[in-house]
Amino acid sequence: MLRRRLLLVLGIGVLLVGVSACGVSKHQAASDLPNASKYEPTLFFHGWGSSYHAEEQMAHALVNAGLTKTIMRATVSKQGKVTLTGRFHEADYHPVVEVDFQDSRNSSPQQWGRWARGTVVKLQHQYHIKKYDVVGHSMGNMAIMYGLLGNSAKMPKLQKQVDIAGHFNGILGMNDEPNRMKLQPNGKPTSMQPEYRALLPLRQTYPRQTAVLNIYGDKDDGSHSDGSVSNASSQSLRYLVAGRAKSYQERKIVGPNAQHSKLHDNVQVNRVLIKFLLGSK
Template structure:
């Protein structure tokens, strides 16, 4: 009887407890990232907020220990700058989040604000070189800024660029009022991108990530994949790597919440060891 109880109850229970103990004591480990003092600066997309890219920033810091969240730079509709957090130039791969309070502004306006922020960062924190990450229209803000100021040595110079679900020609959005706000007769986005490509040094490293829901739309639900991948043609003289996220998880707003995208970004920016 005791033998039967042991094999039917006590032994399985002991195995279960042991398995739980092992699971609780195992720490998930991730590849180490190279330590660099060059900051990585993020700009959110159309109608974005401080929360849009904060999840990715927090994961890169707290989950993977690849980088360090430092500053959030807020830009008012009048162009006034305020910051939260503390920038430490000795921090491991410091991360900075730029937030436009007027999150529906035009690309030329965002370019001017970005110029002002970059000048502020150089003057107050001696930042001379940076990595750029932009989601959707945030990538457009980087394009417009770099097209206008990349060769101006009084501003920080770009090191690497990540374009996340960024449209590169006017037929960019599948639906919604975003298409009305961004597309215009002058094809301003494409013109900025073409100018930027001419400004950037040939050795500039660029990563382009797009999404395909594989539902027949050839898009991430908002941005057509062809428009994203047009960047390969625009930046033919630079060093470009592309990735396409596929399936239901590849929605436009989910791109910056994807752990797969996290890994692509970490590998590209910091060359995990």
């Protein structure tokens, strides 16, 4: 009897230690870091059919440049549930968040926008962020833009937006052809795709505090494209945001390494990206 009581007491003790340990772990990963308002994560959004692996080279470039020591991941399920892997670390105010869409072959930009917005909201709830930056490649840019369509005053404020190889007004071989699309002097396309028209409300609502960098590739083969997206389609972003953004600038990358899928692994892109994100940090 005495032995059974002793084992029971020991068992309860182990259980309490386990609960206590779980409580500490949860506390360490929770949202009560000192100076919470100073944390400004940079979210990377990959393209269609891709994954967070496409973001790793750029993410590590930011670490090597001294922007942060923290890379964490936000995995978004097909149902839109966001799961964070890793955590913010004290006094490392510009962590990188690699966003990984599990349903990356979904072709709805509206759905990608909901996922992007849900990721920002998850970080807001977990860490009480008030500001954030974004970097998108290909379809990741549509996630960013459609996410902003559902923005509200309660959301964290977007400070910097980097768009790489954005197909805002069409994709070659689908609804565009080389050298066909034309832009007016203010960047307005002479012909608009439905997905582009849906973004027109941003001309009145795009956040005024946001600085925008638009990077696009030109293979220098006469197509004025990166092989998948015409330069005009990428540059059509200007008409949507330049009238309200804090600043808007474009950077054309030229040569074989300016091909659409190579742009997220391009050293020249890294240099431009780092300079832009490090400015005023």
